Amino acid sequence: MRVLGIEGTAWAASAALFDADDDSVFIDSDPYQPDSGGIHPREAAEHMADAVPGVVESVLAHASETSDSGAPEIDAVAFSRGPGLGPCLRIVATAARSLAQTLDVPLVGVNHMVAHLEIGRHQSGFDSPVCLNASGANAHLLGYHNGRYRVLGETMDTGVGNAIDKFTRHVGWTHPGGPKVEQAAKDGEYLDLPYVVKGMDFSFSGIMSAAKQAYDDGEEVEDICCGLQETVFGMLTEVAERALSLTGTDELVLGGGVGQNARLREMLAEMCEARGADFYAPEPRFLRDNAGMIAVLGAKMYDAGDTLPVADSSVDPNYRPDQVPVTWRGDDES
Template identity: 80%
Template structure:
């Protein structure tokens, strides 16, 4: 029987837990830091950890002694959160873990905090290969398992969702944490429109926070702004989660992170999954907020896989990204999606259902109304994206990019009739030659002054033939727009490369070929900006 004691101390919550694999029993002891005003101050949080970590660890050890005897013989390993998080807090928790492991002569397991959020959901749900939305204070990203690691399929390009909400509530004058206060006030508010920023699989919250603050300053009732803030940011998270399900072919979604305690966010995700026939799971609140239970559970899995570290290897990593973690504890469970074979007559993506008439040469696309979104927001997005898709699909053809011919469009109903092109998505037929074509096509679009907006392998069609005769089409320009900014062009490249990294068998070779082709046709400054964007993801 494996029993692991876990220690969590990444930011604001000092926590220790004991996990017994037999019986799947998790006991958690926590002491959360509560600032007198404003948000979390790193120095004050560290001061809290200095007294709170020893106390919660002592409670966990006492539990083991009372039930199982001397801890040296009753505990198999000590797990702790190595990162990401606040350096001073991480170091205090790690010091406690090292001291306890050393005194009891036990192995040490270093756990990635964000992967633990995912794995506790996977463990409690029994899902095999879920996509995970992590929505926490300092972070927001969507993860999917591929080729032995959890890949970041999409993430915030500036601040975490919890921090964005807290920044707004500090402006209003509310104390930390702000999320529960926003949730309560939003129930009495009317929806107000705020900026909606989804760029392919990524998203941004800073502009929304600023707009919400401006609305308060302009006299908009706080209840209405809270409603608009929730409806907008959570719809963005839900949309990107659905895009990740569509990209990977997964049919399971788990939610992690403290913001996941918000009932409206869980409702949106559950509604989205029900509409597309996917399963959804959100752990109970004690496993959503920062806690040592998830550290102990993942620590036990890693320990049983032989994934332990020495004291010398146990330095903390404040910028520890989840895609840096080799997933040693999972067997090859078939979660890497196999090609789908012959396409059905009807396909479903993240936004639309497409009916294929191969004999007639047409594809009939219906951009679906999303029940999880506020009706006003939903109607606005469907109209705008349908118009953009029709207009930019045609503009791309005029600059030499293979795209479907647009036969008919009805923006109000979200309908498009398009030429049927290709015989597979690039996702199911990826190769270096084909991604080179994508690089060339995007460079031509950018040279003409517009971006695709969502150039994932699901939005590239391939007509397979002899290698030299392959045709590669760009489709679904619904998130596209006109721009002359290098930043926007580089985001197109970032979205494509992130999707390739999360789905391709040899992503490095494909990404290299893609960038070489873009460089040959496009502007070198865009690739330079891409390198800069890559440093902006959380914990880069």
């Protein structure tokens, strides 16, 4: 079975082919890079309109080259239905609908955050992990219960990557800020910043205001970056540990672009080791936004008969993971 996935919730115009027969994933992505500031929804949508045809063509060409018949041999087209920026989602959905109709194959609507989780579950072979999604626009813990991925805890304000990017914009660094903070933190000394965890939820707005204030007060930017990482990732590690403890699960997977940060992975791995849990972080190309994870979950959904009539395929910018009936696990009693 071969599924073509299309992703375009924010910055990555991406298409992929997942071949379930040999478990291979071919991805072609074309990122939007703002000239200044953060992601501008209109510019991002213009980027999607320009870039999606190219990445889809490249994946179709790959599909033809790797099939016996020389035709693409696609069984279904999957796309990110949300959450994400509405103008971007609509362009990607339009592309997916027209491609599915042209190829005369079913359409599959994928929740982008569930895809961040499922790529880790698929690659790790874990049965029923807790997932920490640490991405640009989101930060939450997911755990499976009664046929849905439940949100066990989440940010009470911005996503974790967006919070970091707000600080780096204040400092004058170009988008994305996360990799620059990671680099600068290596030369910094820990600086104390507010740590806000409330039960299973957490907040980044106070720490970001304090980090900006520290910069304006003349603190070394490397020290602020070090303090930011230790504090924000410490908060995420604490709630991830609490989620493991409360659910009794001994498997943790990481999802989302901030998961590319080596210090975050190190803290999570240490916590898991200390409590005898297994930890899995996908390789970077599957952590940041990518169509590979959309194609992989799309294939599981297609296999379960979870396809979407074109008439019902509207996008949802606020699509939460717990709105998705999990049709593809076949164990909805746990």
